[in-house]
Each structure stands twice: as structure tokens, then as C-alpha cells.
Amino acid sequence: MLEGSNGFVLLDRDGVINVDRPDSLTRLEDLAIQPGAAEAAEMLVAGGYSLLVITNQAAVGRGDLDLGTLETINAAVEKELDGAITDWFICPHLSDDGCECRKPGTLLLEQAQKKYGFDPSATWFVADAGRDVEAALRFGCRPALVRTGKGRATEKDYPNIDVWDDLISFARWLAP
Ligand SMILES: [Mg+2]
Ligand SMILES: [Zn+2]
Numbered sequence: 001m002l003e004g005s006n007g008f009v010l011l012d013r014d015g016v017i018n019v020d021r022p023d024s025l026t027r028l029e030d031l032a033i034q035p036g037a038a039e040a041a042e043m044l045v046a047g048g049y050s051l052l053v054i055t056n057q058a059a060v061g062r063g064d065l066d067l068g069t070l071e072t073i074n075a076a077v078e079k080e081l082d083g084a085i086t087d088w089f090i091c092p093h094l095s096d097d098g099c100e101c102r103k104p105g106t107l108l109l110e111q112a113q114k115k116y117g118f119d120p121s122a123t124w125f126v127a128d129a130g131r132d133v134e135a136a137l138r139f140g141c142r143p144a145l146v147r148t149g150k151g152r153a154t155e156k157d158y159p160n161i162d163v164w165d166d167l168i169s170f171a172r173w174l175a176p
Pocket of ligand 2: 091102
């Protein structure tokens with residue numbers, strides 16, 4: 001671990017950093033950052049955390065989104081968050097592809113852990129969907145559910161995990 005570092009916070013993208021869309025975010029002009037998300041990222045980084053985004057992007061596998069556009073959208077997210085994101089781990093597959101990287105699969109978490117060497121049990125994964133919570137639990141990370149995106153619906157299924165209203169509420173708690 002780097003000196004002065006408190007470790008890593010893992011973040012889902014859609015519904016946590018940016019506003020979730022039922023039809024998937026496939027166009028840059030549809031990108032809308034969640035209120036407070038940029039400030040949250042700034043607080044977390046100031047608090048010594050490095051941010052890794054762990055995201056399913058099945059729209060790629062469906063053919064609705066090409067990798068170039070995905071990169072453009074992710075670059076815009078990074079810019080909105082003022083460069084606070086250290087790295088991205090992306091699954092482009094469909095559920096039916098049977099890959100191990102699509103959450104609740106844990107391959108993306110494994111790849112992130114191998115690359116950055118964090119201790120899963122000391123690492124929060126901020127998420128809005130059940131498949132994120134499942135991936136976090138399977139990999140031994142600490143799930144932090146937020147009530148944005150799919151979070152309110154997900155909350156009912158996981159009565160025993162920690163919940164915050166949104167990313168900025170979580171950041172104020174973790175890195176005040
Ligand atoms: Mg999500
Ligand atoms: Zn995959």
C-alpha cells in the first residue's frame with residue numbers, strides 16, 4: 001500500500017456515479033452525473049482512497065454500444081469527477097455469454113485485487129444493484145448499498161447490509 005493511502009473504494013458506475021437508465025447509457029449526450037458524486041469522489045481521494053470502477057456493460061455485447069463510445073463516455077465520467085478515478089474494470093458480455101467477469105461473477109474484482117493488492121475485507125464496494133452486492137459478498141468485500149439507481153429496490157432484498165442515501169452520504173461517512 002502506498003504511503004498516505006487508506007486503500008481502495010470500489011464503485012459501480014450506473015446508478016452510483018451517473019444516473020441509471022433503464023435502456024442503458026449508450027450515448028455521451030445522455031450522461032448525467034448523480035448529484036454530489038463529483039464532490040464525493042473528491043472527498044474520498046482527499047481522504048486517501050483510490051477509486052476503481054467495476055462495471056457491467058452488456059450493451060456492448062448486445063451491439064448497442066461500441067467500445068470506442070464506451071471509452072468516450074468513461075472519459076467524460078472521469079472528467080466530471082476531475083480525474084479521481086484510478087482505474088476501470090469492465091465486463092462487456094451478456095448474461096448468456098456465461099463469462100466470469102459479469103457481476104455477480106467476481107473476475108473483475110479478482111483482476112482489480114491482483115493489480116492493486118487491496119485486502120477485500122477492508123474494501124468497500126459501493127453499489128446499487130443486487131448483482132453488485134452479490135459480487136461483493138462472494139469476493140469478501142464490504143458492500144455499501146446506495147439508494148440511487150436500483151438501490152431502493154435492492155434494499156428490500158438485503159436487509160442486513162449497510163445502506164446510504166447516495167455516494168456523497170457514503171463519502172461523508174467514510175472520509176469526512
Ligand atoms: Mg448500477
Ligand atoms: Zn464478462
